[in-house]
Amino acid sequence: MDFFSSLLGMKMFSYEDIVENLAEGVVGVDLDLNVTVFNQSAEKISGISRSLVMGRPVKEVFRRNVRITEMLEGTLRQGRLFAEYEEKLTTRFYGTLPVGITTSQVFDNDGNLSGAVALVKDLSGIKSLEAGSLRKERLAYIGTFAASLAHEIKNPLSGIRGAAQLLSKKVKGDGLGEYLNVIMKEADRLNVIVNDMLDFARPAKLNKIDLNIHRVLDSVLLLLQEGIPGPFVKAYDPSLPPISGDEAQLTQVFLNLVKNAKEAVGKDGSIQIMTRILTEFHIIEGGAKAGGKMVAVEIKDNGCGIRPEDIEKIFTPFFTTKPRGSGLGMAISLKIVKEHNGHLKIDSTPGRGTMVSVYLPIAGA
Ligand SMILES: Nc1ncnc2c1ncn2[C@@H]1O[C@H](COP(=O)(O)OP(=O)(O)OP(=O)(O)O)[C@@H](O)[C@H]1O
Ligand SMILES: [Mg+2]
Numbered sequence: 001m002d003f004f005s006s007l008l009g010m011k012m013f014s015y016e017d018i019v020e021n022l023a024e025g026v027v028g029v030d031l032d033l034n035v036t037v038f039n040q041s042a043e044k045i046s047g048i049s050r051s052l053v054m055g056r057p058v059k060e061v062f063r064r065n066v067r068i069t070e071m072l073e074g075t076l077r078q079g080r081l082f083a084e085y086e087e088k089l090t091t092r093f094y095g096t097l098p099v100g101i102t103t104s105q106v107f108d109n110d111g112n113l114s115g116a117v118a119l120v121k122d123l124s125g126i127k128s129l130e131a132g133s134l135r136k137e138r139l140a141y142i143g144t145f146a147a148s149l150a151h152e153i154k155n156p157l158s159g160i161r162g163a164a165q166l167l168s169k170k171v172k173g174d175g176l177g178e179y180l181n182v183i184m185k186e187a188d189r190l191n192v193i194v195n196d197m198l199d200f201a202r203p204a205k206l207n208k209i210d211l212n213i214h215r216v217l218d219s220v221l222l223l224l225q226e227g228i229p230g231p232f233v234k235a236y237d238p239s240l241p242p243i244s245g246d247e248a249q250l251t252q253v254f255l256n257l258v259k260n261a262k263e264a265v266g267k268d269g270s271i272q273i274m275t276r277i278l279t280e281f282h283i284i285e286g287g288a289k290a291g292g293k294m295v296a297v298e299i300k301d302n303g304c305g306i307r308p309e310d311i312e313k314i315f316t317p318f319f320t321t322k323p324r325g326s327g328l329g330m331a332i333s334l335k336i337v338k339e340h341n342g343h344l345k346i347d348s349t350p351g352r353g354t355m356v357s358v359y360l361p362i363a364g365a
Helices: 003-009 015-021 040-046 066-078 124-131 134-170 177-201 213-224 247-265 329-339
Strands: 025-030 035-038 085-090 096-107 113-122 208-211 233-235 243-246 271-278 294-301 343-349 353-361
Touching (some): 025 066, 040 113, 208 213, 213 247, 247 294, 329 343
Parallel strands (some): 233 271
Antiparallel strands (some): 096 113, 343 353
């Protein structure tokens, strides 16, 4: 086969094909900043269909991402170039996505400026590797979903409860009040779950102060003391420095964790609460910051333990092994601890017990 026939047999592809198949999103604009190129990956990353954007002003297409427009405009008008510029892109389906944006000017065959182009690289894979958690992304997605669902549920729910309450006043003495009580009680229970869901989904505003974690723990233990067979065993390190944290949110974390321990031990169990300072020589799963001093709070129970195949799942919202559990306690706790730049670790042996360790950065570290 000679050179030309081999060329004829070869399948040719165009520049368009290359652009179309790039892993990076390609967004091209003309001199008026109207979109002229929008490849498959751009559709995927932004969640916007190409048919809706072609010919439209890039400013409108990326209404929620002003930076992209500014960058393209700067590139086009002032020749400013951006290389792998890290941005957070607000997308339709994935929440905000970390991306790297590279821009350049585009010239036609005669060397005249004809537009600008932005390459948008999805960095979420790299970022989540960095953060050591794909889980986070999944939770962010579930969180947004849960928030909208919870909102939709709240109004009809309060309607149901209100109606049941009115009705219960009317039917007094009919022996029907019992049923209405059930309706009201179950509505209240649903309301608690919905509020938990909203808590979980809402981006937290941390009100961080220098906090004595022993005070937080004591208030939790006081609340949960009732019905416990033996008292809680406390092993506090008296020299523990204050941590930097949000009192209300951390109270919620330890309420969840100690409540779980209580539910795991049953009648004749014991629960130990220990605190200590962690030096940089200790290695925490997930990697503590080198040199960053942390405080460790350990909650150890000799309860039922967690099956190895369930360990990963217990942080997933709604995973529960309890008949009346909502399965949100651990998910919420992990979220709060992470927001404090802390870590949460589980060691558990089925039939023997569980130790949950919470690591929190000390104040001023
Ligand atoms: N200390 C523990 N001992 C044994 N199992 C535990 C412990 N902590 C958590 N788990 C397991 O993890 C699951 C999820 O816990 P999580 O606190 O998220 O939800 P829950 O306790 O089931 O319900 P909720 O806390 O919403 O009432 C529990 O159902 C249980 O199976
Ligand atoms: Mg729980």
